[in-house]
Amino acid sequence: MADLTAKISTRIREKGPLTFKEFMEMALYDPEGGYYNSPEEKIGFRGDFYTAPEVHPLFGAMLAKQFAQIWELLGEPPEWCLVEYGGGRGTLARDILRALERDHPRAWAAVHYRLIEISPAMRRRQKETLAGLPPGKVSWAARLSHPGEECKRQGVVFGNEFVDALPVHRVRQTSRGLKELYVGWRDGSFVEEEGEPSDPRIEEYLAATGVRLLPGQTAEVNLAAREWLGEVASWLQKGFLFVIDYGMPAEELYHPSRFKGTLRCYRRHRMGADPLHAPGTQDITSHVDFSALMRWGEEEGFFVAGYTTQGDFLLNLGILEAIPRPAREFAFDAASLRAAMAVKNLVLPEGMGQVFKVLALGKGTEKIPLAGFKKKRGLSP
Numbered sequence: 001m002a003d004l005t006a007k008i009s010t011r012i013r014e015k016g017p018l019t020f021k022e023f024m025e026m027a028l029y030d031p032e033g034g035y036y037n038s039p040e041e042k043i044g045f046r047g048d049f050y051t052a053p054e055v056h057p058l059f060g061a062m063l064a065k066q067f068a069q070i071w072e073l074l075g076e077p078p079e080w081c082l083v084e085y086g087g088g089r090g091t092l093a094r095d096i097l098r099a100l101e102r103d104h105p106r107a108w109a110a111v112h113y114r115l116i117e118i119s120p121a122m123r124r125r126q127k128e129t130l131a132g133l134p135p136g137k138v139s140w141a142a143r144l145s146h147p148g149e150e151c152k153r154q155g156v157v158f159g160n161e162f163v164d165a166l167p168v169h170r171v172r173q174t175s176r177g178l179k180e181l182y183v184g185w186r187d188g189s190f191v192e193e194e195g196e197p198s199d200p201r202i203e204e205y206l207a208a209t210g211v212r213l214l215p216g217q218t219a220e221v222n223l224a225a226r227e228w229l230g231e232v233a234s235w236l237q238k239g240f241l242f243v244i245d246y247g248m249p250a251e252e253l254y255h256p257s258r259f260k261g262t263l264r265c266y267r268r269h270r271m272g273a274d275p276l277h278a279p280g281t282q283d284i285t286s287h288v289d290f291s292a293l294m295r296w297g298e299e300e301g302f303f304v305a306g307y308t309t310q311g312d313f314l315l316n317l318g319i320l321e322a323i324p325r326p327a328r329e330f331a332f333d334a335a336s337l338r339a340a341m342a343v344k345n346l347v348l349p350e351g352m353g354q355v356f357k358v359l360a361l362g363k364g365t366e367k368i369p370l371a372g373f374k375k376k377r378g379l380s381p
Helices: 003-014 021-028 057-073 091-103 105-110 121-130 201-211 223-235 292-297 310-314 332-345
Strands: 082-085 111-116 136-142 154-160 170-174 176-188 189-195 218-219 238-246 264-268 269-273 282-286 303-309 356-363
Touching: 003 021, 003 176, 003 189, 021 170, 021 176, 021 282, 057 091, 057 105, 057 154, 057 238, 057 310, 057 332, 082 091, 091 105, 091 111, 091 121, 105 111, 105 332, 121 136, 170 201, 176 201, 201 218, 201 223, 223 292, 238 292, 292 303, 292 356, 303 310, 310 332, 310 356
Parallel strands: 082 111, 082 154, 111 136, 154 238
Antiparallel strands: 170 176, 170 218, 176 189, 238 356, 264 269, 264 282, 303 356
16 A cells, blocks of 8 residues: 555656546556555455345346347357456356356357456456366456457447446536546645546536536546447447446436535445545445446447346346245245345345446347346336
């Protein structure tokens, strides 16, 4: 942490204040001291936060069921790809591949799984988790734009809690107009400084949302998500992009009730509000603007194939029916009880079911109904 603080502060002293996007990128992804490149555990009981795959393997099994349906709808190609961005410890990849092999063997035989991962530490952990799979079943790359052609650029690209960790700009509406929040260095500490927007796309983005910030209101602008969509669109010829993350449409995201924005920090399962504290030691995230993802996706040649809550998505795929049943009716069974409690966390509003959304964007194929969105339960694109 001390080395990264010194590295960032030196850069500020030499070149001036950083945009928050630049600061966040170094804090999370610096090759030497960034949060995601440190060897410490990030996910799970001994880490800083949980993700849905860590709750129960049924989450991955439901995704496998949806992806297998997509393989069938694509005409059951002899080669297809599942591309996961930000695969964490490899838990989700393991659960999806196990479920495909068990429940959808023909789709399993044709699939190639690629993990897009820039962190050497996370990549090592993923390889440990996925050890034992057939040679060539899984591969790794730092960027999607430079893979091989094992799957003919068709299949599914997806990210579970990936977009929320992309570096964001921070802005504030003032009496002098919209200002961007920069990170400076003063008296041995990182400080917030206001300045003119560093990129004209920031104001263009806010104008496109149709939302006006109130005086003093702070917000995040995720232009990196736009660049990521472009990268996926340039590679994927036929298939779907899935985004599973916490967030909401723009009118909710920039509502005055979120006057200070949605930026959050996580350390040892405790949420903090100071992203400038001890860079490299805490996760930094912000809520996803799903309106922007839909709009940008359509600009890149995608169509909106589905949008709903995580809870409804999993219910539509039959997660309740997939809970293991006790060997005897009314008998106590610890595994079944654990599964039931896990599913409750995944689908109910007071758990992960409401705040997490699922967005599917299609490209190069017909607008085919997807199983995870077959029932409308209150959300629409």
